[in-house]
Amino acid sequence: MTSQTTAGTRHDPTDVLIIGAGASGATAAKVLTESGLRVVALEKGPWRTKETFSGDELASINRYDLWPDPLLNPRTHRTGVDEPATTQLFCPVPQMVGGGTVHWQGWLPRFTEEDFRFHSVVGDVPGASLADWPISYAELEPYYTAVEWAFGVSGQAGANRYESFRSKGYPCPPMPMSRYAEKYHRGAAALGWNTFPTPQAALSQPFDGRPATVLSAFAQQHGDPSGTRSSALNVFVPQAVATGRYDLRPDSVVREITVDARGRATGAVYEDAEGRLHEQRADVVVLACGAVETARLMLLSRSAAHPHGLGNENDLVGRNVTFHEFSSAVATFDDPIYAWAGGGYVSASSFEFYGHDDSRGFAGGGHMATSGVGIPLPINWSLPDRPAWGAEAKRVDREHFNHSMAASMVVHDLPQHDNRVDLDDEVVDDWGLPVARITLTPHENDLAMGRFLIDRSAEILEAAGATSVQKVYPDRVTGNCSHQHGTARMGNDPETSVLDRDCRAHTVENLFVVDGSSFPTGTGANPTLTIMANAWRVAERIAAGRDAATRG
Numbered sequence: 001m002t003s004q005t006t007a008g009t010r011h012d013p014t015d016v017l018i019i020g021a022g023a024s025g026a027t028a029a030k031v032l033t034e035s036g037l038r039v040v041a042l043e044k045g046p047w048r049t050k051e052t053f054s055g056d057e058l059a060s061i062n063r064y065d066l067w068p069d070p071l072l073n074p075r076t077h078r079t080g081v082d083e084p085a086t087t088q089l090f091c092p093v094p095q096m097v098g099g100g101t102v103h104w105q106g107w108l109p110r111f112t113e114e115d116f117r118f119h120s121v122v123g124d125v126p127g128a129s130l131a132d133w134p135i136s137y138a139e140l141e142p143y144y145t146a147v148e149w150a151f152g153v154s155g156q157a158g159a160n161r162y163e164s165f166r167s168k169g170y171p172c173p174p175m176p177m178s179r180y181a182e183k184y185h186r187g188a189a190a191l192g193w194n195t196f197p198t199p200q201a202a203l204s205q206p207f208d209g210r211p212a213t214v215l216s217a218f219a220q221q222h223g224d225p226s227g228t229r230s231s232a233l234n235v236f237v238p239q240a241v242a243t244g245r246y247d248l249r250p251d252s253v254v255r256e257i258t259v260d261a262r263g264r265a266t267g268a269v270y271e272d273a274e275g276r277l278h279e280q281r282a283d284v285v286v287l288a289c290g291a292v293e294t295a296r297l298m299l300l301s302r303s304a305a306h307p308h309g310l311g312n313e314n315d316l317v318g319r320n321v322t323f324h325e326f327s328s329a330v331a332t333f334d335d336p337i338y339a340w341a342g343g344g345y346v347s348a349s350s351f352e353f354y355g356h357d358d359s360r361g362f363a364g365g366g367h368m369a370t371s372g373v374g375i376p377l378p379i380n381w382s383l384p385d386r387p388a389w390g391a392e393a394k395r396v397d398r399e400h401f402n403h404s405m406a407a408s409m410v411v412h413d414l415p416q417h418d419n420r421v422d423l424d425d426e427v428v429d430d431w432g433l434p435v436a437r438i439t440l441t442p443h444e445n446d447l448a449m450g451r452f453l454i455d456r457s458a459e460i461l462e463a464a465g466a467t468s469v470q471k472v473y474p475d476r477v478t479g480n481c482s483h484q485h486g487t488a489r490m491g492n493d494p495e496t497s498v499l500d501r502d503c504r505a506h507t508v509e510n511l512f513v514v515d516g517s518s519f520p521t522g523t524g525a526n527p528t529l530t531i532m533a534n535a536w537r538v539a540e541r542i543a544a545g546r547d548a549a550t551r552g
Contacts, residue, residue, distance in 0.1 A: 008277035014040045014247070015546065017267055017282035019254050019297065021047075022099020023528050024515040024535040025288030026232035026240065027147070031539035033243040037546060040247045040280055042270050044289075045096030047250040048233075053102075053223025060222045066094040066103045072430040075292070076437045079476070081418065085437050087427060091323050091479025093290050097250055098233025100290075100482055101528065105220040105346050106201030106229060108153050108529040109367060110144050113137040113164045114355055115523040122356050122363040127443055128414040129320055131520040134492050134501035135534075137164050143533035148199075150239075151230040152207035155199030162194070162351040172204045174347075176215075180339045180405040181347030184370035187407075187464030193352040198369055199529075200346050201230040217341045232532075252278075253431050256301040257285055257511070263305030265511045271431060284510050284542055288535070291321060291484035291517040295421040296436040298488065311505040316498050317488055318422050320415035321438070322522035324481040327450060327474045328371055328406035329458035331466035332399065339371070339405040346370075353456055354524055362448040364412040366524035368457055371406035407457035412524030413446040413477055421487050442477050450474040483527050488517035503538045514538050 016032050018025045021043040032039050059065040067089065068075075075092075076085035093100045114121050116137050119130040145168045148155075157169035174197030177185075181197075188195045202213035214226040227234055240246040251273035258266045258279065267281035287294045295318040299309035309317055349369040356364050387393040424437035451473050458469045491497025494506035503518045505511040514535035516527050523530075 008279075010279045011040075011281070013267070013281040013283065014038045015282065016040075016284045016286060016542065017042070017280055018286045018288055019257075019268060020044075020099070020288035020290070020515070021097045021232070021237065021248055021250075022093070022288065022290065022515075023101050023232050024531050025286070026098070026236035027532045027535040028286055028288060028514050028539040029240040029246055029248075030236040031536050032543055033240045033245040035540075035543035036245070037543060038245045038247075039240070040282065041249065042252040042254050042268060042280065043097050043248065043250045044253050045094070045250065047097040047248065048102075048223070050223070050225050050227035053225040055216070055218035055222060055225075057218070060103075060218075066096070066221065066223060067092045068095050074427055074429060074435050076424045076427050076435060078437070078439050079441055081439055085424060085427075090438055091292065091482055091484055093482050093484070097237060097248065098231050101201070101231035102223050102233055103221050104201070104231070104528070106231075107346060107349075107369070107526040108148070108151070108155075108199045108201055109160075109349065109525045110163060111137065111523050111525055111530050112162065112351075112355065115521070115525075118356075118364065118521050118523070125363050125414060125443075125445060127416060128363075128445065129417045130415065131489065131491060131496070133520050134490055140530070140533050140537060141165070141167060143536045144529065146536055147529060147532045151201050151235055152203045152210065153199050153230070154197075154202055154204040156197050159196035160194070160349070160351055162354055170199065172207055175200060175202055175204045178339075178347045180337050180370050183333065183337065183405060183464040184348040184407060184460060187460040187462070188350055188352070190463040191459060193350060193460070195348050195350045198346045198349040203228065203230065254297060255431070255433065257287075257297065257310055259301070259303050259305050259310070259508070261305065263303075263508060265310070265508055284512065284546070286542070287511070287513045287517070288515050290515050291487045292421050292436050292438070294513055294515055294517045295321075295487035296423065299423050300433060306507075311488065311498050311508050311511065313507050314495060316496075319417055319420045320486040320489055320520075321419050321421050321440070321484070322413045322415050322486045322519075323440070323477050323479045324413060324483040324522060325411040325446065325450060325474045325477045326408060326481045327411070327454060327472050328408040329454050329461055329469055329471045330404060330406045331461035331464075331469045332403050333405070333464075333466055334403070336402040337405045338402055340401075353453060360452060362445045362452065363414065364445070364449065364524055366412050366449060366453050367410045367526065368453060369408055371408040405461075407460050409450070409453035409457055410481065410524055410526065411446050411450045411453070411474060411477070413522055414443045415486050415521060416441065416443060440477055446477060447474065483516070483522070485516040485519035485522045485527060488513050489520045490518040491520060502541045503534070512538055512542060
């Protein structure tokens with residue numbers, strides 16, 4: 001070990017060490033253990049059971065029951081390198097077994113073929129650092145199918161006119177249509193625009209021994225007390241555990257990835273819940289912490305062999321970060337919508353303006369979808385000009401609570417070289433480690449796309465019969481999607497990327513990254529299905545490589 005950290009307990013080596021047990025880490029663990037490899041996983045947060053989740057809005061939304069506690073796990077943000085960074089909960093993701101899939105609504109659209117060659121399609125965009133992916137949709141397609149069928153995804157193959165080819169349909173039919181989904185479909189149809197049931201990680205009918213998902217208003221940002229929503233916690237973790245080859249250690253804070261004199265990864269030093277240091281050695285190390293924390297850990301892992309951080313010889317680790325942005329047009333209807341009930345804001349989507357079109361004046365497009373306007377407690381608190389108290393506040397509640405819905409969109413924010421994650425030089429976390437500092441300036445393309453998609457969303461609501469529509473244009477990227485990509489790009493050229501096409505670090509032959517860090521572009525759709533599909537693909541290659549080495 002060439003690092004400065006002195007480990008306490010040294011554990012026997014394992015075949016593969018995975019840092020993180022969220023969407024990507026749990027997927028990789030399932031595939032690797034079912035391939036016969038021994039896996040140790042270190043997860044920063046707790047391993048919670050369904051009995052610990054509830055519809056408590058104050059706990060889930062206001063008191064960090066699922067979110068990282070900003071006092072223990074701060075993060076800093078600034079909009080330019082010349083500005084001071086402020087401590088804030090930027091782009092939070094639950095730090096626990098299951099990761100972001102614990103709190104999600106579960107949108108699982110596929111990317112399109114165009115997404116994987118976006119630079120070739122749109123050309124150079126001034127100020128952006130676009131790059132094609134080194135893999136194609138066709139290469140990833142079997143893994144999309146594998147994840148969809150493992151999770152029992154509910155959807156309707158072929159309903160999305162703009163989807164790329166599929167080798168197999170969805171395992172479950174679409175979820176029941178809500179009133180707000182019906183409004184969305186009706187409005188888009190009146191405009192001649194295609195819509196489709198949003199594919200989601202929920203079971204519309206019993207599947208693979210699991211019951212149909214319990215529909216609840218307390219879905220987004222809440223854990224699932226019924227255990228019927230598909231998630232890494234409910235599906236992939238139990239499958240990996242069932243092999244008997246998965247040693248999952250929660251409440252384990254990794255301080256650094258260790259290396260030998262040649263610069264190869266040897267394992268990790270971590271701190272357990274009692275503050276004791278451990279070293280876990282492994283033949284292969286896999287990072288699955290999310291794009292922000294993976295970049296942070298790579299930068300923290302400095303040694304004589306990697307003085308600027310692991311895999312950071314070309315100062316690319318942490319750069320080109322993208323986050324998406326979620327915003328809406330909000331409408332009121334005369335008839336009740338009940339948009340707070342029955343599973344939040346999913347059920348209807350459109351890719352009508354997803355693909356690139358030169359005539360729009362900006363590059364790319366985004367996923368549009370119906371929304372509720374929040375969970376019951378704060379449903380109308382954020383409406384423009386809403387009174388905070390008194391009779392007028394009650395009147396607004398009566399008019400809007402059951403009568404409001406939103407049509408929303410995901411902005412495909414463009415990667416920029418200077419948008420990055422690095423280490424803050426002043427703020428540390430509760431373990432004394434420098435926190436992730438995010439430097440993020442929105443590209444004008446992001447803002448133009450947001451305005452365009454919000455205008456189209458408003459048109460859908462108006463065509464559906466809304467009595468009033470308010471547009472909420474994004475003016476910055478806030479990280480409100482909890483989507484993270486791009487800090488350790490994969491590519492064929494080591495001079496312009498951190499990872500190769502199999503997500504192996506160019507300069508660390510036994511280090512892999514399976515979360516959204518590897519994405520060359522963020523695309524305009526929710527990333528988790530692609531993250532899991534790619535993690536499955538990479539895990540298969542790790543297993544195949546280990547098998548070939550054993551035979552050799």
